[in-house]
Amino acid sequence: MPIASSGAVTQSSGYRSVFRDGLFAGQVIIVTGGGSGLGRCTAHELASLGATVALIGRSEEKLRAVQSELNADHPQTGGHRTFPCDIRNEQQVRETIASVIRELGRINGLFNCAGGQFPAKLEKISLNGWDAVVRNNLHGTFLMSRECYTQWMQNHGGAIVNMLADIWGGMPGMGHSGAARAGVWNLTESAACEWGHSGVRVNAVAPGWIASAGMDSYDEDYRTLLRSLKRKVPLQRFGTESELASAAVFLLSEASAFINGTVIRVDGGVPNARHSWPLPVAERTVEYNGFPRYEPPTALKEETR
Known part of the structure; x- marks a missing residue:
């Protein structure tokens, strides 16, 4: 996808955020799914603004790679940690949040970015496939939010941002993910009410078609569909990782x-x-x-060949 000249990034390192320097100085922010895509980009922006980032995900290798990037690109912060964890596992989540508090001393924010799905018609989705997507997108968001709240935010306040999707009017072709994300939407509204008295705000971001690495996880048939989607967007393009990250950071x-x-x-x-x-x-x-390390997914690079 061609990059508009007015949005190009020229520096070789350093995240070009629209927010003021030091906005998150002294704060610890957890980013789930921090080993790739939208989580990785958001982690870079937070680190560029002074946050110490706790990277959570299933692949320790990916998390450590992003940790190395953060330390290299944002030496003014440092102290970033990796916490391998399956967010679908209640005990792992409970122990991971305890480890974050023990190692980093606090939790000021949580970005529930981790998730995943696969394209399939409803009648073709097995119970195991349905359960895997719902547990990842909905159960994992709930477990991470609950443990951050009960172990820290209930007594100290904080901010939680959840990940939705373009679920308005249904999500044909990914009904399992649509159902899970709709659940996250309602969870967001419920938690905003129940936890507000503790100084905890709970909001969500709902990305449409963002040109992120996640697009490369689909087969060629679905990639072909993806490449046609920008013609259905009034702005006539895909979004960037930075545009989603900026909303979450705000x-x-x-x-x-x-x-x-x-x-x-x-x-x-x-x-x-x-x-x-x-x-x-x-x-x-x-x-x-604003992300110098950003590379369009292969699925969209093929569009220009």
């Missing part, structure tokens, strides 16, 4: 202190497109990409 920051139980759509206006309105070819769409 909700974790002090600037959103009176925002609670809200979802920020990062989708280029897809739900607003209507069959009765043919979308013109975009003339002045501009993207933001």
Whole structure:
């Protein structure tokens, strides 16, 4: 996907955030799914703003690779830690959050970025396949949020940001993920009410079609579909990892202190497109990409061949 010149990044290192320097100085932020894609990008932005990042995911190798990037690109912070954990496992989550507190001393924020799904028609989804996606996307979000709350935030406050998706009007072709993400939406609203008295805000981001590494996990048939989707976006392009990360970082920051139980759509206006309105070819769409290490997924690189 071509990058608009006004959104190009020229420096060789350092995240070009729109937020002020030191915004998260002294804070510890947990990022699940921090070993790749949107979690990795968000971890870089948080570290560039002074946060100490606790990277959580199943692959220790991927987590350590991102940890090395953070230490190299953001030497002003340091202290970033990796915590291999299967967020679907209650005991592992409980022990991991205890380890974060023991090693880093606090938890100021949690970005529940981890998740995953596979394309399939509802009638083709086995119970095991359904359960795997729901446990990852919904159960894992609940377990991480509950343990952060009960072990730290209940007595100290904090901010939680959950990951949704473009679920408005259903999610045909990924009904298991749509059901799970809809559950996360309701969980977000419920927790925002129940935990607000403790100074804990709970919000969510809902990405549309973001050009992230996750696109490369699909087979070629689905990649072909993905490459056609930008024509259904009013802005006529895919989103960048930085654009999603910026929304999550805003909700974790002090600037959103009176925002609670809200979802920020990062989708280029897809739900607003209507069959009765043919979308013109975009003339002045501009993207933001502040992540020097960002590379478009292979699935979209193939579009330009």
